[in-house]
Amino acid sequence: xxxxxxxxxHVRLTLAEVxxxxxxxxLAAGLGEAHAAAIARSITRAQADECHSxxxxxxxxxxxxxxxxxxxxxATPVLTRTTPxxxxxxxxxxxxxxxxxxxxxxxxxxxxxxxxxxxxxxDCYHFSALWADIEPAVEAGLAAWCFTVxxxxxxxxxxxxxxxxxxxxxFGWPGPPGQPFIFDFATSAAARGEVELxxxxxxxxxxxxxVSPDGRPTTDPAAALAGALLPFGGHKGSALSLMVELIxxxxxxxxxxxxxxAVENGDAGPPLGGELFIALDPAVFGRETLETRLAxxxxxxxxxxxxxxxxxxxxxxxxxxxxxxxxxxIPARLLAEIAALTTRAAxxxx
Numbered sequence: 001x002x003x004x005x006x007x008x009x010h011v012r013l014t015l016a017e018v019x020x021x022x023x024x025x026x027l028a029a030g031l032g033e034a035h036a037a038a039i040a041r042s043i044t045r046a047q048a049d050e051c052h053s054x055x056x057x058x059x060x061x062x063x064x065x066x067x068x069x070x071x072x073x074x075a076t077p078v079l080t081r082t083t084p085x086x087x088x089x090x091x092x093x094x095x096x097x098x099x100x101x102x103x104x105x106x107x108x109x110x111x112x113x114x115x116x117x118x119x120x121x122x123d124c125y126h127f128s129a130l131w132a133d134i135e136p137a138v139e140a141g142l143a144a145w146c147f148t149v150x151x152x153x154x155x156x157x158x159x160x161x162x163x164x165x166x167x168x169x170x171f172g173w174p175g176p177p178g179q180p181f182i183f184d185f186a187t188s189a190a191a192r193g194e195v196e197l198x199x200x201x202x203x204x205x206x207x208x209x210x211v212s213p214d215g216r217p218t219t220d221p222a223a224a225l226a227g228a229l230l231p232f233g234g235h236k237g238s239a240l241s242l243m244v245e246l247i248x249x250x251x252x253x254x255x256x257x258x259x260x261x262a263v264e265n266g267d268a269g270p271p272l273g274g275e276l277f278i279a280l281d282p283a284v285f286g287r288e289t290l291e292t293r294l295a296x297x298x299x300x301x302x303x304x305x306x307x308x309x310x311x312x313x314x315x316x317x318x319x320x321x322x323x324x325x326x327x328x329x330i331p332a333r334l335l336a337e338i339a340a341l342t343t344r345a346a347x348x349x350x
Contacts, residue, residue: 010329018328019044021338022059028342029066032074038097042128047328050320053193054129056330056338061127062095063341065269071095071125077102085110085117088252091124096275099124100133107279108140115284119277120252127270130170130184131314137279138172138180146170146184147248148275152261154188155228157238160215162228165257165271166192167244173297174282181301183313187241188229195221195229200333248276 013021022043026036039062047055065071075092077099082088087106091099103119110117126148137144150166168191170184186192189209198205199221210224211217218224231237249256254274255263263272283290304310 007329009332011332011335012327012329014327015044015048015324018047018056018330022056025059025338025342026062026066029063030073031062031066035073035075035095035098038101039095039128041101042097042132045132046129047330048321048324049129049317050324050328051129051317053191053197054127055328056334057193057197058127059338060341061267061269064267065095065125068265068267068269070265070267070269079103079106081106081110085114087117087119089119089121091121093123093272094125095270096121096124096126097128100128100275104133104136104277107277108137108142111137111142111279111281112140115281117279119279120254121275121277122252122254123272124275125270125272126275130168131172131182131317133275134170134172134277135180135182137277138174138182139177141174141283142172142279142281143174144170144172144277144279146275146277147244149245149248149255149257149260149271149273150186151192151271152257153192153225153229154231154241155211156242157231157235160211160228162261163258164188164231164238164241164245165260165273166229167241167248167257169240169244174294175298175301179314179318181297181312181314185232187231187237187244189232189237190229192225192229195224199225248274252276 019040023036023040026039043055043058066073072093075094078090079102080088087103087110089099089103099121103121107117107119130146134144134146147169150168152165153162154164154166155161156163166186166188168184168186172180172182175181195205204219205221205224207219208230210227210229212223212227231241245256252274255272260271260273282293286293301312305312
């Protein structure tokens with residue numbers, strides 16, 4: 001799909017239009033200006049990279065959580081320093097993007113000063129792409145990780161009952177400006193958003209993604225959402241998911257995905273929880289110069305790409321990002337749903 005080959009039943013928007021649509025829709029729903037602007041930046045970045053599960057589609061859930069009263073509309077994130085290298089942001093029950101924008105610059109400064117730093121985001125509703133959360137730190141020359149729990153919809157390996165979140169992990173390594181080595185992935189076989197998009201499109205799931213409520217393997221997205229998603233790689237993905245539960249939950253004093261589910265109101269928006277960032281400055285390590293070590297990393301990437309069929313993480317997103325300068329294609333059905341949100345908001349105020 002390119003800007004020159006329109007998909008059926010899609011409409012092309014510029015990135016500026018995506019940003020404005022997101023911001024205006026959230027403001028119409030009653031969200032505060034600072035939060036609406038931060039979410040608009042987050043959604044626009046995802047849409048530019050053709051990360052459809054975290055682009056404009058997420059606007060439906062954001063608005064739902066604003067209207068239900070679950071997420072605070074005007075919470076001001078508060079940054080504190082537990083130690084010089086341990087930072088915390090209390091999101092105050094608001095959406096995560098503004099809290100992340102509050103904390104990450106301080107994380108970068110601390111890691112650059114002391115060589116290592118950690119940032120915990122507390123009491124937030126996280127709904128964005130995790131790679132976007134760490135990209136500013138990676139672009140600043142840091143190696144960085146990020147972890148958060150997700151909606152409780154994943155069964156542990158061997159089980160059939162939801163206990164874990166989709167629990168994504170992100171990692172980034174500094175590289176050429178604008179194109180660092182960076183990735184994120186759910187520890188489930190697929191992110192819940194991907195399953196939801198399959199349901200909306202009427203497409204089946206691949207085998208091994210999910211089980212139905214009776215515990216049987218299923219390729220039906222609706223049955224999967226009613227049943228349980230499965231971890232990728234069996235016990236390996238399950239172990240990684242449990243790790244994320246621990247370090248983005250009890251370690252930093254936030255909820256596990258199961259605990260978050262217990263306080264959910266069923267509005268189909270993001271779950272309550274926390275997020276942990278860790279950043280390291282490569283400049284403080286090693287017996288060789290930083291330039292030599294970074295060159296060694298680039299050599300590793302080049303050797304991998306020299307093998308036919310190998311694609312490095314983020315390369316597809318960067319290619320999409322370049323295409324998106326000409327605009328992005330959005331399903332007409334989704335745009336109609338978003339327009340209806342604004343119409344409903346206007347009608348409720350009359």
